[in-house]
Amino acid sequence: MKTRIRLLSPLLASALAACNPSSDTASVPASTHAAPQEGAPPASRLGLWWDFFFNKPASTVPRGAIPVQPLRRADLEAAPDNSVWRLGHSTVLLKLQGRFWLTDPVFSPRSSPVQWAGPKRFHAPPITIDELPPIEAVVISHDHYDHLDHASVMALRSKTAHFIAPTGVGDLLVAWGIAADRVHQLAWWQGTTVSGVEWTAVPTQHFSGRGLTDTNRRLWCAWAIRAGERRLFFGADSGYFDGFRTIGERLGPFDLTMLEAGAYDPRWSAIHMLPEQTVQAHQDLRGRWLMPIHNGTFDLAFHPWQQPFERVLKAAAAQGVQVTTPRMGERVGLDAIQPGEAWWRGVDAGAHPAAPHRFSRV
Ligand SMILES: [Zn+2]
Numbered sequence: 001m002k003t004r005i006r007l008l009s010p011l012l013a014s015a016l017a018a019c020n021p022s023s024d025t026a027s028v029p030a031s032t033h034a035a036p037q038e039g040a041p042p043a044s045r046l047g048l049w050w051d052f053f054f055n056k057p058a059s060t061v062p063r064g065a066i067p068v069q070p071l072r073r074a075d076l077e078a079a080p081d082n083s084v085w086r087l088g089h090s091t092v093l094l095k096l097q098g099r100f101w102l103t104d105p106v107f108s109p110r111s112s113p114v115q116w117a118g119p120k121r122f123h124a125p126p127i128t129i130d131e132l133p134p135i136e137a138v139v140i141s142h143d144h145y146d147h148l149d150h151a152s153v154m155a156l157r158s159k160t161a162h163f164i165a166p167t168g169v170g171d172l173l174v175a176w177g178i179a180a181d182r183v184h185q186l187a188w189w190q191g192t193t194v195s196g197v198e199w200t201a202v203p204t205q206h207f208s209g210r211g212l213t214d215t216n217r218r219l220w221c222a223w224a225i226r227a228g229e230r231r232l233f234f235g236a237d238s239g240y241f242d243g244f245r246t247i248g249e250r251l252g253p254f255d256l257t258m259l260e261a262g263a264y265d266p267r268w269s270a271i272h273m274l275p276e277q278t279v280q281a282h283q284d285l286r287g288r289w290l291m292p293i294h295n296g297t298f299d300l301a302f303h304p305w306q307q308p309f310e311r312v313l314k315a316a317a318a319q320g321v322q323v324t325t326p327r328m329g330e331r332v333g334l335d336a337i338q339p340g341e342a343w344w345r346g347v348d349a350g351a352h353p354a355a356p357h358r359f360s361r362v
Pocket residue numbers: 019142144206237
């Protein structure tokens with residue numbers, strides 16, 4: 001019995017860690033949530049599980065080291081306002097209105113309920129939580145493990161003034177010990193302004209849950225951000241849906257959209273966009289520059305790890321869409337956004353020297 005539990009536990013941890021095929025999307029209820037309209041039938045879900053655990057292609061993980069630009073607190077403090085740094089997966093640091101804001105912070109070595117199993121990250125974060133400057137707000141999109149990491153939230157607690165989250169996720173943060181008066185909980189289309197930056201929760205077509213019994217108990221969302229003249233969109237996780245057009249009409253245009261392109265598969269496209277849909281969503285949102293996120297850090301699907309970048313660039317070129325692909329830790333200045341390098345090319349050939357992993361201790 002013990003052996004069986006030992007064998008199954010890593011599988012369960014992996015299943016809970018990913019926000020894709022492990023979930024029973026067919027059971028998503030309630031028309032008030034833009035929930036997936038389709039779900040894989042039971043037989044094909046079983047096939048997905050089988051493929052996920054036993055038929056993963058080697059190309060889903062980089063063979064060489066991902067280039068990471070290390071960041072120090074002094075660099076961040078000296079950087080101009082209206083700066084954005086991608087730190088990994090969907091973890092983005094923003095400097096707006098002279099303060100720092102952090103989305104979906106995951107600094108732990110694995111995206112998983114436990115740290116001895118589940119998807120292991122490809123690269124160390126460019127900066128540790130200790131080294132980060134004070135954070136005005138940590139902003140969470142939903143409760144999946146690759147977006148809401150308990151250890152990171154706990155480590156950030158002492159240097160973060162506010163936590164902004166969708167309804168129900170805020171309750172979880174309070175249950176974890178964050179003072180309730182520091183937690184802003186918002187339903188879709190509700191906004192809050194903190195230190196001159198307005199955060200509006202907007203719909204996504206996704207789902208939620210951290211275990212086997214809490215599916216869709218907490219809300220999931222994307223964030224429309226307004227800081228002075230600047231407007232940004234943090235898309236979190238979503239299938240492609242007509243809500244992007246509505247958001248664009250109501251809250252766009254956006255100087256920069258940060259949209260998921262990664263962890264996709266035609267079999268679960270209801271909850272994660274294919275890269276071509278990411279480009280379409282960006283256009284629906286009336287975005288000027290697109291920064292693909294939700295890739296390059298964790299292995300959560302079957303596609304080659306670098307494929308999201310190539311497919312987004314190809315679709316974007318066909319549509320005349322501007323794409324920025326910063327390295328992890330590289331600054332994007334909103335006043336003069338640059339395309340950036342195709343840093344993922346050559347990683348598998350070992351073109352970048354392997355840097356020692358230095359994971360944040362959280
Ligand atoms: Zn998710």
